Amino acid sequence: GENVEQHPSTLSVQEGDSAVIKCTYSDSASNYFPWYKQELGKRPQLIIDIRSNVGEKKDQRIAVTLNKTAKHFSLHITETQPEDSAVYFCAAGNNFNKFYFGSGTKLNVKP
Amino acid sequence: DVKVTQSSRYLVKRTGEKVFLECVQDMDHENMFWYRQDPGLGLRLIYFSYDVKMKEKGDIPEGYSVSREKKERFSLILESASTNQTSMYLCASSLMGAVEKLFFGSGTQLSVL
Numbered sequence: 001g002e003n004v005e006q007h008p009s010t011l012s013v014q015e016g017d018s019a020v021i022k023c024t025y026s027d028s029a030s031n032y033f034p035w036y037k038q039e040l041g042k043r044p045q046l047i048i049d050i051r052s053n054v055g056e057k058k059d060q061r062i063a064v065t066l067n068k069t070a071k072h073f074s075l076h077i078t079e080t081q082p083e084d085s086a087v088y089f090c091a092a093g094n095n096f097n098k099f100y101f102g103s104g105t106k107l108n109v110k111p
Numbered sequence: 112d113v114k115v116t117q118s119s120r121y122l123v124k125r126t127g128e129k130v131f132l133e134c135v136q137d138m139d140h141e142n143m144f145w146y147r148q149d150p151g152l153g154l155r156l157i158y159f160s161y162d163v164k165m166k167e168k169g170d171i172p173e174g175y176s177v178s179r180e181k182k183e184r185f186s187l188i189l190e191s192a193s194t195n196q197t198s199m200y201l202c203a204s205s206l207m208g209a210v211e212k213l214f215f216g217s218g219t220q221l222s223v224l
Contacts, residue, residue, distance in 0.1 A: 001170065009151065034213070043201070043215040044154070089153055099213065100170075101146075101154040 002027040004092050006102025014110050019080050021105045023090035024072040030092040033066060033073045034099070038087045047088075048075070080109045114138070117202050117216040124223050130189040132219050134202030140214075141207040143185035145169075145177065148199040148218070157200075160185055161207060192223045 003026040013019050025033075034049035050057045050064045050073065057064050061080075066073040077084055087106050093099035118133035136143065142161050146154040146169075156169030158177040166177050174196060178186045185204075189196055202216040 004153075006153070043217050045215075046213065091154075098156070098159065098169075100156070103151055103153040 002030055002092055002100040004090060004100045004102045006090050006105060008105060009103065010106045010108070012108045012110065013080050015080060015082060017080055019075075019077045019084070019107055019109075021075045021088055021090070021107070022072060023074070023092075023102050024070075025092040025100075026071065027092070028071070030094055030100075032093045033064070034091050034093070035062075035064060035075050036089045036091065036101075038089065038104075040086070044089060077107075080107075082109050082111050085109045115202055115204050115214050115216040117200075117219050119219050120217065122219055122221045124189075124192050124221065126193060126223055128189075128192050128223075130192045130221065130223075132187040132189075132200055132202075132221070134185045134187070134204075134216055135183050136185075136204040136214070137183065138204070138206075138214075139182065140204040141182070142205045143179065144203040144205075144213075145175075145185065145187045146201045146203065147171065148201055154201065157187065192221075194223050197221060197223045 006023045031052040036044040037047045038044040048062050050066050061078045063076040087104045089104050090102040091099040115136045124130050144159040145157040148154050155171050160166045160179040176188045200219045205213045
């Protein structure tokens with residue numbers, strides 16, 4: 001099956017700085033890569049995703065890049081704000097909706 | 112707005128008890144999932160179902176079973192709860208083929224004493 005590794009496990013940045021979270025996957029059949037944000041005590045929410053036919057996708061301060069050859073993808077958050085503090089999960093999956101999640105990154109944005 | 116509802120937010124059970132975790136979704140989704148969330152381990156798939164009475168094992172099915180008698184309801188069963196099943200359990204649902212629309216419930220924090 002798929003194996004998704006996520007780094008770092010914790011990340012602390014100053015407000016206004018950028019944050020980068022990296023994930024690798026093992027199954028070349030995976031073609032869909034979502035990122036979820038989970039605030040303390042709340043359910044995970046999809047924040048951005050990318051499909052394997054695209055190399056980069058951006059949505060305001062959030063961007064995701066995908067390198068299919070190297071089997072890794074990354075989340076980039078620019079101009080971080082305190083409300084970006086949360087746990088972020090990457091995932092890899094295929095069209096059948098079965099996702100494999102990374103272990104999570106706890107992002108702390110210091111005001 | 113899609114609603115995925117888990118019956119309990121917090122649950123405390125004794126070792127050896129049979130435990131039922133219930134999940135209901137109101138959007139006619141074909142797919143339903145049960146995940147377990149532990150610090151440092153992320154979300155691990157226990158079981159999923161893509162239709163009524165259909166189920167498939169995820170990555171960590173041992174000690175669990177599931178039931179899907181109706182499309183809107185997916186139950187996770189711990190036949191004989193053990194302390195290592197203390198965890199946060201998350202239910203999720205999605206439409207078949209709508210791979211980008213995975214909706215999560217609020218979670219059930221289960222403590223087995």
